[in-house]
Amino acid sequence: MCLGIPGKIVEFVVSPGLRMCKVDFGGVIRQVCIETIPEAKIGDYTIVHAGFALSLLSEEEAMETLAALRELSIAEDQFDQEWNSGSMK
Amino acid sequence: MDKPTSLNFEGAYCPVPHVHEGKILLGHGSGGRLTHDLIERIFLPHFSNPHLDEGNDFARIPSSSEGGRLAVSTDAHIVSPLFFPGGDIGKLAVCGTVNDVAMSGAIPLYLTASFILEEGLSIDSLEQIVISMENSAREAGIKIIAGDTKVVEKGKADGCFISTTGFGWIPGGVNIGGDYARPGDIILVSGTLGDHGIAVLSARGDLGLETLIQSDVAPLNSMIVDLLAAAPDTHVLRDPTRGGLATTLNEIACQSDVCIRLYEENIPVHPSVRAVCELLGFDPLYIANEGKLIAIVPPAQSEDALQALQAHPLGNNAMRIGVVEPEPRRKVLLQIPTSGSRILDMISGEMLPRIC
Amino acid sequence: MRYIDEYRDVKLVHILADKIAKTVTKPWVIMEICGGQTHSIMRYGLDQLLPPQIELVHGPGCPVCVTSLELIDKAIEIAKMPDVIFTSYGDMLRVPGSREDLFSVRASGHSIRVVYSPLDAVRIAQENPQKEVVFFAIGFETTAPPNIAGVIQADLLNLKNFTVLVSQVRVPPAIEAILSSPFNRVQGFLAAGHVCAVMGYWEYEAIVKKYNIPIVVTGFEPVDLLNGILMCINDLENNQNIVQNAYSRVVTRDGNLPAQQMIEKVFQPCDRLWRGIGLIPMSGWKLREEYSRFDAEKKFNVQNIQTRESDLCISGQVLQGIKKPVDCPAFGNLCTPDNPLGATMVSSEGACAAYFRYARDKFPGEKSRK
Numbered sequence: 110m111c112l113g114i115p116g117k118i119v120e121f122v123v124s125p126g127l128r129m130c131k132v133d134f135g136g137v138i139r140q141v142c143i144e145t146i147p148e149a150k151i152g153d154y155t156i157v158h159a160g161f162a163l164s165l166l167s168e169e170e171a172m173e174t175l176a177a178l179r180e181l182s183i184a185e186d187q188f189d190q191e192w193n194s195g196s197m198k
Numbered sequence: 199m200d201k202p203t204s205l206n207f208e209g210a211y212c213p214v215p216h217v218h219e220g221k222i223l224l225g226h227g228s229g230g231r232l233t234h235d236l237i238e239r240i241f242l243p244h245f246s247n248p249h250l251d252e253g254n255d256f257a258r259i260p261s262s263s264e265g266g267r268l269a270v271s272t273d274a275h276i277v278s279p280l281f282f283p284g285g286d287i288g289k290l291a292v293c294g295t296v297n298d299v300a301m302s303g304a305i306p307l308y309l310t311a312s313f314i315l316e317e318g319l320s321i322d323s324l325e326q327i328v329i330s331m332e333n334s335a336r337e338a339g340i341k342i343i344a345g346d347t348k349v350v351e352k353g354k355a356d357g358c359f360i361s362t363t364g365f366g367w368i369p370g371g372v373n374i375g376g377d378y379a380r381p382g383d384i385i386l387v388s389g390t391l392g393d394h395g396i397a398v399l400s401a402r403g404d405l406g407l408e409t410l411i412q413s414d415v416a417p418l419n420s421m422i423v424d425l426l427a428a429a430p431d432t433h434v435l436r437d438p439t440r441g442g443l444a445t446t447l448n449e450i451a452c453q454s455d456v457c458i459r460l461y462e463e464n465i466p467v468h469p470s471v472r473a474v475c476e477l478l479g480f481d482p483l484y485i486a487n488e489g490k491l492i493a494i495v496p497p498a499q500s501e502d503a504l505q506a507l508q509a510h511p512l513g514n515n516a517m518r519i520g521v522v523e524p525e526p527r528r529k530v531l532l533q534i535p536t537s538g539s540r541i542l543d544m545i546s547g548e549m550l551p552r553i554c
Numbered sequence: 555m556r557y558i559d560e561y562r563d564v565k566l567v568h569i570l571a572d573k574i575a576k577t578v579t580k581p582w583v584i585m586e587i588c589g590g591q592t593h594s595i596m597r598y599g600l601d602q603l604l605p606p607q608i609e610l611v612h613g614p615g616c617p618v619c620v621t622s623l624e625l626i627d628k629a630i631e632i633a634k635m636p637d638v639i640f641t642s643y644g645d646m647l648r649v650p651g652s653r654e655d656l657f658s659v660r661a662s663g664h665s666i667r668v669v670y671s672p673l674d675a676v677r678i679a680q681e682n683p684q685k686e687v688v689f690f691a692i693g694f695e696t697t698a699p700p701n702i703a704g705v706i707q708a709d710l711l712n713l714k715n716f717t718v719l720v721s722q723v724r725v726p727p728a729i730e731a732i733l734s735s736p737f738n739r740v741q742g743f744l745a746a747g748h749v750c751a752v753m754g755y756w757e758y759e760a761i762v763k764k765y766n767i768p769i770v771v772t773g774f775e776p777v778d779l780l781n782g783i784l785m786c787i788n789d790l791e792n793n794q795n796i797v798q799n800a801y802s803r804v805v806t807r808d809g810n811l812p813a814q815q816m817i818e819k820v821f822q823p824c825d826r827l828w829r830g831i832g833l834i835p836m837s838g839w840k841l842r843e844e845y846s847r848f849d850a851e852k853k854f855n856v857q858n859i860q861t862r863e864s865d866l867c868i869s870g871q872v873l874q875g876i877k878k879p880v881d882c883p884a885f886g887n888l889c890t891p892d893n894p895l896g897a898t899m900v901s902s903e904g905a906c907a908a909y910f911r912y913a914r915d916k917f918p919g920e921k922s923r924k
Contacts, residue, residue: 135476
């Protein structure tokens with residue numbers, strides 16, 4: 110139910126009513142409502158759904174998740190190598 | 199009919215002279231003085247050639263001396279907005295039909311163009327469209343030899359509709375058609391997919407997108423000449439217009455009664471087009487292209503064919519994207535890197551932006 | 555694209571699939587409750603990568619599919635009224651009402667416009683002061699803030715010609731309805747990542763305690779989905795009935811507090827009719843009294859809606875994971891995306907449409923390739 114895409118905040122827009130900003134999605138720019146993320150800064154990444162910014166992306170958490178998955182990947186490679194070499198059988 | 203001697207002239211229905219302030223009137227479609235004035239001022243200067251200049255309601259063209267066959271194609275062009283990044287309805291009309299004729303292996307030669315104009319369309323806009331057609335015709339090496347103009351009431355047409363019919367000669371020995379794909383054939387595409395559809399969508403302004411994406415609209419006949427020189431046994435040529443690559447390949451798979459297997463990671467898509475598709479939930483494989491072709495060639499000639507495409511300015515991003523297989527028949531399969539294959543169906547209805 | 559491509563890494567996908575296969579020792583039934591996740595699973599063929607012991611069922615996470623037939627019929631009636639510009643997300647246009655859909659109403663010449671964002675609908679209202687602009691505000695919690703933003707913006711601009719037709723639904727009551735059903739087979743849930751981006755995941759803690767099932771907050775890319783499934787399988791194998799967060803780069807336990815305050819300000823909980831399922835108490839939101847001037851149902855007062863659902867459609871059972879699309883006798887013949895009998899065949903993320911599009915059942919010979 111939630112087509113939400115990450116994009117980079119590149120500019121804040123002065124407009125009547127709710128707070129708006131411009132978000133760059135890999136070369137395509139669209140105005141997005143940033144009303145519920147008062148701490149957002151230029152350069153932050155945000156998840157956008159129906160023209161509305163839902164939350165900021167945490168670079169730190171993203172790195173941690175990928176690091177954990179890559180560890181898993183290394184562990185699996187090692188496991189496979191050892192398995193295939195017969196040392197674990 | 200007398201040529202008008204000045205630019206101020208009477209409206210078609212009212213005896214009191216009035217100036218039309220640079221806009222199309224219903225009278226411009228009546229066949230009378232206003233129509234002739236429009237033809238003399240706007241169409242003839244840009245489309246002039248010996249056939250058209252004869253001023254008949256028909257054109258006479260010589261038959262081919264080399265024993266080839268005549269290829270004919272007709273199309274109606276409706277686009278909103280009329281002007282979009284990379285082109286306009288005029289360029290679309292000429293290139294669209296030139297390409298359809300060229301996909302038979304024919305050398306396109308002539309085009310007819312029939313205009314339905316909306317009352318109130320600015321004559322400057324019309325002239326821009328006509329100039330665009332003149333330029334595209336020159337680029338494609340074709341002549342516009344017959345035409346017609348009608349005008350409908352305001353609100354009955356989106357500014358301008360253009361219908362074109364194209365003619366070309368297929369040289370003897372050239373046999374290209376949608377039913378000639380054979381198992382083992384290699385499938386090539388001449389460049390990135392989805393550019394035209396996304397450019398037009400962005401230009402409409404409803405979706406609030408700022409992008410530099412341009413329509414790829416272009417005449418492909420010169421690239422086809424190079425392709426056929428390198429791969430004379432090419433089996434199928436088609437341009438993936440409405441419905442995109444997926445729909446076009448489904449048509450061919452059915453015509454030829456074969457299976458088409460595509461490799462998803464090989465299909466070229468411009469990063470900005472991809473970004474728009476991600477944002478709106480579109481699939482680039484279903485989006486219209488107006489300056490790309492699909493070539494299905496025997497494996498022995500596929501490498502030469504690919505190089506010929508890549509060497510042409512319109513084919514720099516050409517890629518090998520798939521292969522023809524015997525089974526499952528009349529199906530298109532998309533092989534995805536993460537896991538196996540899935541069926542790639544024809545487009546169903548209109549593509550709409552989604553939130554889910 | 556950053557934060558997308560890394561999570562589509564093919565090698566990681568296969569590593570995770572391997573790990574899942576090595577972890578599982580008995581059969582498990584897991585439900586994902588977000589249509590976006592259904593779509594992603596089908597699109598990337600992830601279900602083909604899972605070992606046979608894992609059965610993935612698709613829940614009622616498609617707001618297009620669960621919007622009540624009565625509300626669709628009301629939307630159609632309003633769209634046909636003179637001087638109305640009816641605006642909607644694109645997903646809703648082909649959903650069948652009792653007799654027709656919004657698409658065919660548009661084809662008859664009525665003004666129906668697709669928008670990407672509710673704020674675009676507000677702009678249309680500003681540009682057309684002599685018309686009544688109605689926005690079809692459907693969605694789960696993810697879509698509540700943008701829908702509400704439309705109402706708030708219209709209020710700030712003092713527009714008198716903008717209203718919303720609300721069909722907001724909530725996930726936690728749907729999960730409880732599924733788990734408390736006597737037919738329930740679901741043993742673990744993947745919670746919708748973007749719903750949780752707004753609401754956090756604290757609401758699920760009471761559910762895991764009450765029903766003794768694990769719930770993992772999961773994203774939408776192939777790596778995210780398999781990671782979520784892996785964590786869920788780990789919990790099931792180790793009898794750990796907890797809430798875990800596999801989408802931590804976007805979701806926090808508390809969620810987006812300003813967004814929740816915005817929801818609280820404009821909406822209040824209410825009962826909702828879920829198409830194909832029935833009434834789930836307190837499973838929806840409606841406009842608060844202070845905002846009733848933006849309520850299209852009140853403004854247009856459409857009465858005497860006689861709903862009529864297709865006899866053949868089993869989308870309700872599909873939505874609850876009780877049946878699969880291929881179990882339906884109409885699937886693929888009388889009911890196709892071009893001629894849908896029910897909502898699950900219309901939405902690109904409805905389970906029936908996803909199955910049809912990727913036609914997995916028609917193509918049993920294809921095995922997953924590494």
